[in-house]
Amino acid sequence: MNMARQKKRCLIIGDPVEHSLSPRMHNAGYHALAIDDQFLFERQRVSREELRHFIASLRSSTIRGAACTMPHKESLLKFVDYVDPIAARIGAINTLVCEDGLLKGYNTDWLGVVNPLKDKTPLKGKKILILGAGGAARAAIVGLIESGAEVTITNRTADKAIALSQQFAIEVLPWELRSNLQDWDIFVNTTSLGMHPDESETPLPRAKFRAEQIVFETIYFPRETLLLKTARAAGCKTIEGLEMLLHQGLAQFEIFTGHEAPVEAMRIALLHNPD
Ligand code: NAP
Numbered sequence: 001m002n003m004a005r006q007k008k009r010c011l012i013i014g015d016p017v018e019h020s021l022s023p024r025m026h027n028a029g030y031h032a033l034a035i036d037d038q039f040l041f042e043r044q045r046v047s048r049e050e051l052r053h054f055i056a057s058l059r060s061s062t063i064r065g066a067a068c069t070m071p072h073k074e075s076l077l078k079f080v081d082y083v084d085p086i087a088a089r090i091g092a093i094n095t096l097v098c099e100d101g102l103l104k105g106y107n108t109d110w111l112g113v114v115n116p117l118k119d120k121t122p123l124k125g126k127k128i129l130i131l132g133a134g135g136a137a138r139a140a141i142v143g144l145i146e147s148g149a150e151v152t153i154t155n156r157t158a159d160k161a162i163a164l165s166q167q168f169a170i171e172v173l174p175w176e177l178r179s180n181l182q183d184w185d186i187f188v189n190t191t192s193l194g195m196h197p198d199e200s201e202t203p204l205p206r207a208k209f210r211a212e213q214i215v216f217e218t219i220y221f222p223r224e225t226l227l228l229k230t231a232r233a234a235g236c237k238t239i240e241g242l243e244m245l246l247h248q249g250l251a252q253f254e255i256f257t258g259h260e261a262p263v264e265a266m267r268i269a270l271l272h273n274p275d
Contacts, residue, residue, distance in 0.1 A: 008039050009062070010256050013046040013054065014069035021270055022067050025249050028269030032262040039064070039257060046072070051081075055079045058098055065097040065256045067249075073135055080105040090142045092135055095252050106255060109136065110143030112248030113188065113216065116239045117147075120214055124148035129173065129182060131203045132190035133160035136218050140188050141168050141174040154178045156191070179206050181213070188216045194225035211235030218244055222250075242270050 012022040026041035046054045048071055055076075058066070068076055073092035077083060080093065082104040087093050093105035117123060126149045130140050133155035144151050145168060152171040166173035181187075181204070186244035193203040199222055207230055209215070215231035220241030228238045246267050253261040 002003060007037070008064040008256075010039065010041045010064050011044045012041070012069065013044050013066050014072060015045055015047045017043045017045050017069065020069065021245065022249060025246070025251060025266045025269045026067075026256075029262050029266045030252050030257075032265035033257075033259055035257065035259065048072075048075070049076060052079070055103065058096070059101045059103065062100070063098055064250075065095065066251050068094050068096060076105055079103065086110065086146075090138050092138065094248065095255055105216045105219065107139065108248040108251035108255070109139035109244075110144070110146070111251045112118060112244035112246075113140045113218075114143040114147050115250075116243040117144075117214070117216060117248045120237050120239065121186075125150065126185040128186040128188060129154060129178070129184045130190060131155070131178065132192075133157070133164050134190060134191035137164065140190055140218075141170060144188075145170070149271040152184075178269075179204055181207055181209060184213065186214045188218070189225075189227055190218050192219065194227055195219045196221045200226060202230065203207065204230070207231075209234035209236045214239070216244075217241050220245055246270055 012020045020043050020092060020206050023043050030039045031038040039267045051072055073094055076093040078101040081170040084106040085104050087107035090107045090110060092107055094109050095106040097104045128144055128149045128151050130137050130151060130153045133153060141151055153161045153164055156175050162173045169243060189203050191203045193201045204227060209231050210232050214237045216239045217225055217228050218241050219225050223240055223242060228240060231238050249266060250261040
């Protein structure tokens with residue numbers, strides 16, 4: 001019998017998904033734990049229009065689970081049989097698990113923000129400014145509130161920031177005032193400002209950081225954004241977007257396999273990505 005068929009398959013689904021680093025990261029984890037004879041992680045392009053059909057096929061398949069990326073994170077809420085409370089609060093699913101034909105939805109993006117930050121500093125009582133008001137911001141808000149931080153949001157489109165501030169009972173700062181950096185212990189960039197190919201952009205132009213401040217970036221292409229360069233030059237601790245990708249992936253790994261994730265093997269797989 002074909003060994004590949006006996007393996008429990010996990011997927012990353014999205015559109016586009018061709019450049020996803022998740023297969024590389026998860027397969028490196030299987031290899032490090034010598035469970036690569038049991039698990040295999042693959043990418044599968046699933047368009048918006050194909051999602052309903054994909055979900056139906058998943059129920060009758062032997063697939064263990066799926067990591068989910070754009071544009072499906074919000075739409076999946078209506079397709080699953082169980083939604084984890086924190087995923088419901090964030091309003092998005094990034095992890096699907098199939099058990100006996102039942103589909104369960106989880107969200108690990110918030111752990112991608114909170115765990116690397118907790119490695120640098122306790123979060124309780126910290127004053128944190130979140131830049132942006134999209135999906136990554138929602139995960140960051142929920143995770144940081146859970147961790148006891150004092151969260152403020154700012155966004156180019158004020159209405160979106162105001163809506164989130166009302167939903168989560170957090171403060172809102174007008175976008176025009178974001179460059180006054182004095183008030184914050186930690187900055188979390190969840191805007192796409194600075195992402196390839198617009199690498200000369202930054203959400204905090206003219207920023208004058210203090211060395212004791214921490215800057216968290218969600219963008220991972222490029223690895224070192226202008227925001228991170230500026231913060232490092234001022235002596236700040238910084239966390240790059242690949243750490244968020246890693247930490248949300250570590251939690252997915254544990255959900256899919258039941259094994260503790262091999263952190264360094266999975267980190268190396270991301271850092272030494274030849275693509
Ligand atoms: P999203 O829902 O589309 O939100 C994008 C955000 O960026 C919005 O707040 C938007 O502001 C802001 N923005 C875009 N262009 C801007 C501009 N020119 N000036 C000011 N603000 C601008 O996207 P998302 O899913 O939250 O993703 C946001 C970022 O997080 C992306 O860079 C993504 O790669 C990254 N991310 C990383 C990971 C990881 O694992 N590292 C995971 C998820 C996401 P408006 O509301 O005004 O449009």
